Amino acid sequence: MHIAIVGNIGAGKTTLTELLAKHLGYDPQFEAVDHNPYLEDFYSDMKRWSFNLQIYFLNSRFQQIMEIQVNNKNIIQDRTIYEDAYIFAENLHDMGLMTSRDYENYRSIFDNITSFIKPPDLLVYLRASVPTLVNNIQRRGREYEAGIRLDYLSKLNDKYKNWIDNYTQGKLLVLDKDNLDFANKPEDLGFVIQSIEREIHGLF
Numbered sequence: 001m002h003i004a005i006v007g008n009i010g011a012g013k014t015t016l017t018e019l020l021a022k023h024l025g026y027d028p029q030f031e032a033v034d035h036n037p038y039l040e041d042f043y044s045d046m047k048r049w050s051f052n053l054q055i056y057f058l059n060s061r062f063q064q065i066m067e068i069q070v071n072n073k074n075i076i077q078d079r080t081i082y083e084d085a086y087i088f089a090e091n092l093h094d095m096g097l098m099t100s101r102d103y104e105n106y107r108s109i110f111d112n113i114t115s116f117i118k119p120p121d122l123l124v125y126l127r128a129s130v131p132t133l134v135n136n137i138q139r140r141g142r143e144y145e146a147g148i149r150l151d152y153l154s155k156l157n158d159k160y161k162n163w164i165d166n167y168t169q170g171k172l173l174v175l176d177k178d179n180l181d182f183a184n185k186p187e188d189l190g191f192v193i194q195s196i197e198r199e200i201h202g203l204f
Helices: 013-024 039-044 046-071 081-094 100-114 130-140 150-165 186-201
Strands: 002-007 027-029 075-078 122-127 171-176
Touching (some): 013 027, 013 075, 013 186, 039 046, 046 075, 046 081, 046 100, 081 150, 122 150, 122 186, 130 150, 171 186
Parallel strands (some): 002 122, 027 075, 122 171
């Protein structure tokens, strides 16, 4: 069983991944943020480093997904390879922060890579408004995230909505993060686990 948690920066993906792994007994797979050599440079000069950053994410997530498929374990994954292309790279291109040449090259690599992998059994989308995202980003206090612009988060939210509205690759569960505090309220976490288990058992 492969469950993937998706959502914008600050939506609570890592927290939910940790909690679900603990409660369901699944292996967590986290996004390689802290070891990404391009992230700090990217936030200080997005145009210069956008392609490098996205290629790094694409490669690391492809390695991760191949391990998931080979190991055949129950996995909870923090963010997916699809978000790299449909959300982040596309948005960078739209904002003029990635050239069309780089974007087309990137999408070609993405299309080739994803032809070798299968999508998650269940995609869990944490939908969150910009104020909720900002609050969470400020609370965790990562220095390189301090300069993230509100219009950037808003554009990413638009991309997520478009992707999720047209998602047809497997089962989908949308959770409203504005009204859920699964980190601090056991009843909210219980609701999330119940919703996920309902989706999982519907697979068989």
